[in-house]
Amino acid sequence: MQLAKTVLITDDTAFMRMTLRNVIQKNGFTVVGEAADGEEAVNKYRELRPDLVTMDITMPKMDGITAIKEIMKFDSNARIIVCSAMGQKPMVIEALNAGARDFLVKPFDAQRVVEALHKASS
C-alpha cells in the first residue's frame, strides 16, 4: 500500500497557505502542518518530519532561506520546495544552494505545484 506523502506548508499569508493546501490535498498528498514563519517551519519540521516542505522566502521572524539552512542542518535529506515571487531570483538561487530541491513561482499554477511535489518526492 502506498501512503500519501506528507507536506508541511510554510507561508506567512493564511491565504497562500489555504490555496496551497487546497491544491496539495486535492492531488493525493497529505498536508500535515502549516507554518507562518521560518522559525515555526523549523520547529514543525522537527516535530512532524514531513516528506516535503513548501517554503516561502520573505517571512517575518525567520526568512525562508535561513529556515532551509536550519532544516538541512537537522535533516540533510529534507525535500524542500521554495516558493517565490517574480523578481526574487538571487534569493531563489540562494535557497537552491542551501539545499532546496525545486522552486515555484507565484502566482502558482496548480499543475506546476503538483509536478514539483511529485518530482521532489521521487
Added chain:
Amino acid sequence: MDASEFRDVFAVEAQEYLQALNKDLLRLESNPNDRAALNDMFRAAHSLKGMSSTMGYQELADFTHQIESVLDLLRVGELSPSSSVVNILFGAFDDLQRLLEATLSDGALPDLADTKAKLRDMVVKQDSEQNDEARSTQASGEHLEIDVELDDYDREVAQQAALEGYVPYKIFITLRQKTLLKSVRVYTVFQALENLGTIIKCNPSAQDLENEQFDRVFGVILLTQADKGTIKKTVENISEIENVLAEPIIIDLPAAEQSAEPSAVNTAAAEAAAGKDAKRVAKEQQDRVFQGYSRGLYSDRFIRVETERLDSLVNLVGELVISKTQVLEINPEQLTDTAKNAIVQLDRVTTDLQYATMKLRMVPIKQVFDRFPRLVRDFAQAVGKNINLEIQGEDTEMDRSLVNQIGDPLVHLIRNSIDHGIETTQKRIAAGKPAEATLRLSAFHEGGHVIIQVFDDGHGFELDRITKIAIERGSLPADFDGVVTMEQAIEIVFQPGFSTNEVVTDLSGRGVGMDVVKSTVEGLGGHVEIESSPGEGTCVTIKLPLTLAIIKALLITCSNQVYALPIQSVRENLLVASSQIQTVSQQSVIVLRNEVLPLVDLAEALGFEQHHHGDTYTVIVTESHGEKAGFIVDDIVGQQEIVIKSLSDFLGNVRGISGATVLGNGEVALILDHSTLIKGRNDAVG
C-alpha cells in the same frame, strides 16, 4: 485556479496588510533609518502582490508591484525616504485601498494613472530583472537554432578527461512554455548536471542564460562518466523541462572505447545501493505518515471562522442558557439526587461554555487603534500642528461588535482633540509647553468593563468661550453673568449640536458634536465622561461593557408584564411608604440618605394606567451618569442572566426599550432603557 471560495479570506488578509503598510510607513516617517519598518513594508506589499495575482486580480497585483518596486529601492538604499516620497506612498496606499475595495465589490476600478506615473518616476533608474523577464516572455515562439561545438581548446580538455573515463555529451534542453524565472531553472539544470560531471560549454552564453536572453532551448557540453539514461533522467526530474536530448560526442582517441565500461559498473553499483536505501526510506516515510496523522493534522494554531457562524454559536449558547434557567427552576423536591447532581453539573458546564463562547468573540482593540496613527498624522498635517500619538493597551480585548462600532466615536474624539483641544505650536511655546503635543489613546480592562481614554495635553476647556457660545446658542439665558463651572461646561458640551468651532474645518466640520459620541456609546451600554483642566488638557473616558450579548438583569413586573433592567444600572431596591413621597415642582421625589431622587412610576412611563394599591411601593433605584432615579414597580422577580435580542428594524427605536429577551418559561420580556425613561418623563414635565 478557482479561487472564488477564498475571496473572504483574501479580503480580510489584504485589509490587514494594507493597515500594516500604513502603520510601517508612519514608523519610517518618524524614523527614516528604520530598516525593520522598510523590510516589513516590503514584505507586506510583496505578500499582497502574490495573493492578488493568485486571485487573478491583475490590476491590484500590478499596482502593488509598482509600490513594491519603490519599497525595494528604499530598502536597498537607492532611494531615500524624503517627505515627498513618503507622501506619494501614503497616496498610493490610499489608492490601493480604493482599488482593493473596488475589486472586491466588482465595482469600476479607480483611475490610478496619476499615482502610477509618480511611482514610475521614482523607479525610472531601476534596471531590474522584471524588465528582462518581460522582454524574454515576449520573445516567444521563434525557435533558436542552437548548437554547441567544441573548439580546439575544448577538444583538448575533452581528450584529457577521456583518459580518465569521462565522455563529452552534447545535451539540449527545452524548457516548457511560460516557464517563470527561466534563469533560475537553467541554474537548477546546471547544478544537477554538475553533480554528474563538468560543464565545459554552453549556448547561449552563460551571460545570456543569466539574463534570460534566450527562448526555451539551450545546450551544454558535459564531461561525465554517467551514461545517457542517467543524464536524461537527472534532467527530466527537474520541473518545467519539456524535453532533453543527450548525445555523446565522438572524439578521436585511442582510449575512447574504454570509457563506457567503468561508468556502467559504477552506475549499476550506485543503483543497487540506491535500491536498498529506497526501501529503508520508504519505511521511514510510512512511520512519519502515521506520526503525522496522530499529531500533525491538528497542529494548526489558528483558524479563521466566518463571523456569522460565530454569531449563531453565541445565539445557540444563549438559548442553552435559557434552557438551563428553566431546568434550574424545577422544584428540587420533584427531583432525585442523581438529577440534582446532574443539574449542578449542567449549570457549571453551561456557565463555562458561555464564558468560552464570549471569549471567542473577543478581539483586540488594536483593530481599531491601528487606523489612528495614519489618521492623526493626516489631521495634524492638515491643521499644521505637531502631534505625537501614544497608543497604550492596544491588546486589550473586547467584544467584536463593540470594536466595530466604537471606531467612529473615537475618530470624532480624536478630531476634537486635534482641532479644538491642542493649541498651535506657537501658542504652546508661548504657554511654556513642549512644542510637540501629546495625544494619548489608551485602553484597559477594569472590572467587567473596557475603558478607552482619549487624552490630549492641549488647553483644556475654555470656560469663558464655552459660556459665550452657550449664551449665543440659547443654552444659557442671555443675561447669564460670569462663567460656567467645569461641570456645567461638560454638560453643555454634551448638548446636541454644540461646537466651539469658529471656522468650519475639513476635520470636525460642524453639527456632529459630543452628543453623537455620547448617544452612540450609551447605545452600546456604556457611558462617556470628560475631565478637563484648563491649560493642561482634556481626557475623555469611554466605559463599555465587555460584551453585549449576555448580561445580568434584574427582572421586575409591572402591569402584569415581566421586564428586565440591566443590573449594572441598578443600585438598590427600596420599600417606600406613600407618606415618604413628596412633590417638588410637580414631580414626585423621595429623599434617600439626604439625596433627592426623582420618582418615576414605571407603569405611567410605559403608558399604562397607574393601579397601585396599598401604602407601600416597591422602588428600584437606578443610576446613569451619576444621576439617580427611583422607579415604582409592582414586584421584583429576581436576578437572571439574559440574552439580549435586538428589536427588529421594523420596530425601530422604541423609547424606553433597548431590546428583548426570552425568559426561562419561554415568555418574552422587554429590556428597559432606564435613562431614556427618565429623560422621557423629564421632557414631558418640562
